[in-house]
Amino acid sequence: MCQKPNPKIFEIALQxxxxxxxxxxxxxxxxxxxxxxxxxxxxxxxMDKTRLWRLLANNWR
Incomplete structure (x- = not known):
């Protein structure tokens, strides 16, 4: 089984x-x-989701 944080999962997703x-x-x-x-x-x-949502929230104000 391949799962995070194994780098192979990222390679599979990219492929x-x-x-x-x-x-x-x-x-x-x-x-x-x-x-x-x-x-x-x-x-x-x-980017982590917390930072992403903070950026989005600041841009919508």
């Missing part, structure tokens, strides 16, 4: 999406299970 790692964005709520493994896999942009 299925036909997307290069440097063009992918990982959005997750955990630095250790989501953000760091994706960053190690070569994802260009990484």
């Amino acid at each position: 299925r999406a036909k997307c290069e790692a440097n063009k992918a964005i990982m959005i997750g709520d955990r630095i250790d299970n989501d953000i760091m493994p994706a960053k190690k896999n070569g994802n260009a942009n990484n």
Whole structure:
């Protein structure tokens, strides 16, 4: 079974999406299970959900 934070899960997702790692964005709520493994896999942009929602909320005001 392949699951986070195993880097293979990110490779599989990229292959299925036909997307290069440097063009992918990982959005997750955990630095250790989501953000760091994706960053190690070569994802260009990484953001946690808390920060994402804060940015969206500030832009809607």
